[in-house]
Amino acid sequence: MKRKVYMDYASTTPVRPEVAEAMIPYIKEEFGNPQSLHSFGDKPKQAVDEARVKVAELIGALQEEIYFTSSGTESDNFALKGIALAHQKKGKHIITSEIEHHAVLHSAKSLEKLGFEVTYVPVDKFGLIDPQQVRSAIRKDTILVSIVHASNEVGTIEPIEEISKVVKEAGVIFHTDALQTAGTIPVSVNALGVDLMSLAAHQFYGPKGVAAIYIRKGIRITPFIDGGVQENGRRAGTENVPAIAGMGKACELAKSEIPGRVEALTKLRDKFIQGLLSKIEHAYLNGHPTKRLPGNVNISFEYIEGESMLLFLNIEGVAASSGSACTSRALKASHVLTAMGVPPEIAQGSLLFSLGAGNSVEDIDYVCQILPPIVERLRKMSPLYEEASKAGKGK
Amino acid sequence: MKRKVYMDYASTTPVRPEVAEAMIPYIKEEFGNPQSLHSFGDKPKQAVDEARVKVAELIGALQEEIYFTSSGTESDNFALKGIALAHQKKGKHIITSEIEHHAVLHSAKSLEKLGFEVTYVPVDKFGLIDPQQVRSAIRKDTILVSIVHASNEVGTIEPIEEISKVVKEAGVIFHTDALQTAGTIPVSVNALGVDLMSLAAHQFYGPKGVAAIYIRKGIRITPFIDGGVQENGRRAGTENVPAIAGMGKACELAKSEIPGRVEALTKLRDKFIQGLLSKIEHAYLNGHPTKRLPGNVNISFEYIEGESMLLFLNIEGVAASSGSACTSRALKASHVLTAMGVPPEIAQGSLLFSLGAGNSVEDIDYVCQILPPIVERLRKMSPLYEEASKAGKGK
Amino acid sequence: MEKYTEKVMEHFQNPRNVGEIPDADGVGTVGNPACGDIMKLFIKVKDGKIVDAKFKTFGCGAAIATSSMVTELVIGKTIEEALTISKATVAEALGGLPPQKMHCSNLAADALKVAIDEYKAKSGGKKEEEK
Amino acid sequence: MEKYTEKVMEHFQNPRNVGEIPDADGVGTVGNPACGDIMKLFIKVKDGKIVDAKFKTFGCGAAIATSSMVTELVIGKTIEEALTISKATVAEALGGLPPQKMHCSNLAADALKVAIDEYKAKSGGKKEEEK
């Protein structure tokens, strides 16, 4: 059988066996509704309570500040729409950045349709947001600032602590989308100084179908999903008990394993970046060289397009992703790379390898061996490469 | 060990072993993201596609009319808020009923805050909605009618086909909350004539954390959860693949088993109702005697309160629920019983036994044996019973 | 749902002093069916001391347990001592109550006050007459 | 994501007629890097027949496969026959394309038209001269 190399951990991760084991009893036996008065609800309720404690511990929050949702996207929608609706009397201005996930960006767009005004702060060529730019975007009627902790595409880790100082000074509520960081690197809501935080289990070896939002005690928010009294009346709907139990377990594992994971992945990442850049010409690292997620390797290969590289990689058993227009339904090159000033033809040639627990040095070596001929083959087909060669740029 | 009798199927059901088996591979091995370009996403994508077909088949819809969500509550929120926002230019009036689930009622309340106007049509003493009352509530600016197919509390099955005729005549969009009927009794979107329908797997032996909404082809709706392109751009967020696969399996099983299930449960139900009413005085059936869900047994026991009955039942191993104020966080008696004109003291004494696949004649006999002494004991403690006895009503 | 403590469940299952006192010196009735709880408390007073107490309650587990607990707490107490019994005292004696039960279903202390008021009104009346 | 057909993947992996024709009679370039696909198609014409065709493409799998397919389809055809080749013809010959690929990445038929236009302009010019 062909080698199978998964390097798309930023999209979703496998579920740890311990996590699956924590879930299965609540699928097979303990099916009760945690809201029940009778004893069929006892163990499910206990499972949800315990998971809440573990999520809280992972990010240094209080258990009553944790609310379970169904996805990172839902947490982001809840944060933006819930705060906007609860505080619209104070003002209708929101600040976010140009490199947010669509979950935040499209929520912001929806709020614009409801009459809110949104400022999108820019980033520099590394994808970094300048706290001073956030400061100057804040107005009297600003009610919320939402900044991603680290971009899922280029992996640049934003200076959230400094941004939060600026935001706090102005007395504005601050949300961070920590989908890529919570469970991956150490994250503390108090050290970061955030009022709301989104995190999702499927980003750190937990199950799909469950995520959480941290809402600091005392922050007013309008529920996003209306209905029953679950989640203290803030998020209605029968609890997804097995997935919540799984998220608890994933948080528990992450808490103890993060230091080791970060160290191992950072080493792999740097070796991989170096390997690719040394073997392939006209290749550029996207994002910040050091302020980046431990597993993030985002490189543009000039003159060729991402999807065709991904197809050849997939044929060789390697799973990665790309910021090319062809890999997005919107048929536009990555808005993140574009915001960083990467020209379209180079954005089209970006590949994102996101590494995780299953990757080894052998995987890195394997990709460093199979990718150069793929790039060469596609460049030979490329009219851009031909032109550049003629102009003396290619070789 | 004490006998364990679960009679709270309207709250949530156990997961069928076949359903668990359908889910587990997507928890343990096939963890990929269905949106991936690479092959780790192939089987998960196929699982989602196949599940969509099975949901469609259960309710007589096209697969492209089915969208997965995380709960019945989310489906209801999506239906109400999504239609309201998409059609507000036509008008801002919505019609629903007084006996909807809180998922619908509280969504309607939220829309009122956004400037929409909501008419709540009443019900008769059986909990039935009169199509003529819906007709007279329809105005020029009515954009949506949302009526529950069957109340989860009293189990009365509403005349959706007749209501839909009235609604269609007026050219208005029609949603039904079919949480209690889809997967339980035969349901066809075309026979019912609805444009949108909510259904949830955990109501028919499928998993928690997944539900669906049917949206008839051609109906415009604003997404409720904004973000990525999942679910054809209408419901963003990484798909809960294992739960979706489980929902597919539950639909497949339901489709073939519903006739048998309905027959068996209807028999049990009627035997149970007769048994309780014959053994306990001052007991009244709530809801319609025949137009009711096969498993629904809702009976009020006068002079005593529901929670205390539930506690004693639970001690005897029996799980049921109640419409009493003490069992709701809102501390109000069931809005459904209240809408039906049941006086508060009788609503307080309601018990809901919702039967399902695990129940047998022995369970019925057991409850018919243990409940009378519980009722007697509580009545002896009740000042209301004492007064009634003095007035010559009690015995 | 928040669960009841063992002590609450014990009193709920084995309530003390259920019943009526036909010649009670004070009777307090509080609550109404709409909110789900009605409590009727009877006291018998002798020489300024509560010598007997009984109750009838329509309501949830907490309502029954607090009624039972109040009767236990007051028997043997002087009227003055009994007046110091508050909702908090009762909840505490039961090892706590779920938050949503603290108000509606914790009426027993109120019923006691009403019963004592009635007793005082009656006996005050008597005293007046005696003068 | 919608998957490509086997035929698309086969052409993508083994594209026919990659390259340039230095003395081409017509060259058509379409697309731009912003939308993700650029296609350059070369044709050689003799006696009103396309005798050779080559391409260079920057783009996704569909872009490469449609380029390859177009070259295969046109070689041996007369100019008139070649002009009947549409996006739909190409997609069909490949056993279909995912919906979102039907427009952007299915440029080969357009490139062919541009190349033929160029050839006509040149040869028309020549004919004019010959007159």
Ligand SMILES: Cc1ncc(COP(=O)(O)O)c(C=O)c1O
């Ligand atoms: C009729 C009805 N609507 C909506 C809901 C809410 O569904 P969920 O708990 O899946 O969010 C329920 C729950 O049982 C229900 O019975």
Ligand SMILES: Cc1ncc(COP(=O)(O)O)c(C=O)c1O
């Ligand atoms: C930074 C970020 N935000 C939001 C999301 C959306 O999360 P989900 O797919 O769980 O809905 C993702 C998904 O990967 C993400 O990386």
